[in-house]
């Protein structure tokens with residue numbers, strides 16, 4: 001991670017090196033936190049954060065599912081994000097809001113622990129590599145199942161859930177693949193460790209429904225809307241492993257991964273297809289401010305405004 005100047009922490013902009021906590025914080029011991037991954041892009045209008053309010057609303061929803069009360073409203077966090085982007089002066093960056101139960105008492109109950117709220121920002125390139133973005137990645141069906149809806153609420157982007165993702169991605173990479181794909185307990189396709197999954201078959205675009213233990217991805221939602229607007233039929237439907245292998249195209253979406261083609265699943269070559277590349281182009285044109293069609297998703301940061 002590339003160090004930047006400031007980190008927003010509990011209402012203040014502090015130096016990168018000073019944004020520290022005690023080893024006794026609850027979130028470290030039990031994974032009791034919620035977070036977001038957001039990208040700010042360099043656009044002709046200045047730095048613009050993609051669907052910032054939606055990401056911050058999801059942070060609030062995640063907190064609610066963990067019985068956690070966030071001390072800041074969506075609007076306060078939006079202002080904080082703008083301040084951070086301004087003060088760090090990066091044309092483009094990845095933003096990582098995180099809220100977790102802090103230092104107070106241990107024991108799995110969260111009672112007595114304050115909620116710490118932090119936003120970090122740093123430059124983050126292509127998640128699955130520039131080469132992956134262009135020519136596609138390889139994926140392996142993970143032997144680790146996606147956490148079920150009644151295990152941990154998968155709708156929450158909760159830090160503890162990411163042990164599930166860490167196992168899947170580590171297993172896949174140790175076996176020589178770029179990424180893992182997780183199935184549910186009943187064997188339908190869920191999502192990647194940090195991405196949602198789409199299949200293109202006979203001109204239609206298919207993706208697992210929200211009930212399939214997936215994170216309700218904001219990139220997923222954006223790509224569905226873009227595809228609809230371009231005239232594609234998009235179906236949210238259960239997919240099985242064979243649907244991936246027999247697909248015309250497979251791709252993954254995520255804030256970090258953007259729209260990344262999957263060129264092979266379990267060593268079955270699928271290749272990179274035209275629908276994926278068309279959606280990827282529209283997505284990248286939108287986030288980088290090169291296209292007006294979906295420009296309402298960009299939250300432009302006014303650089304002239306003084307920091308709060």
Ligand code: PPE
Nearest residue numbers: 037193194195196215217218219254255256
């Ligand atoms: N599923 C999972 C499990 C997931 O973590 C992400 C985001 C998505 C789907 C896509 O969601 P969205 O970003 O709203 O389109 N993963 C974030 C964190 C990745 C990481 O390694 O950290 C991200 O892409 O920022």
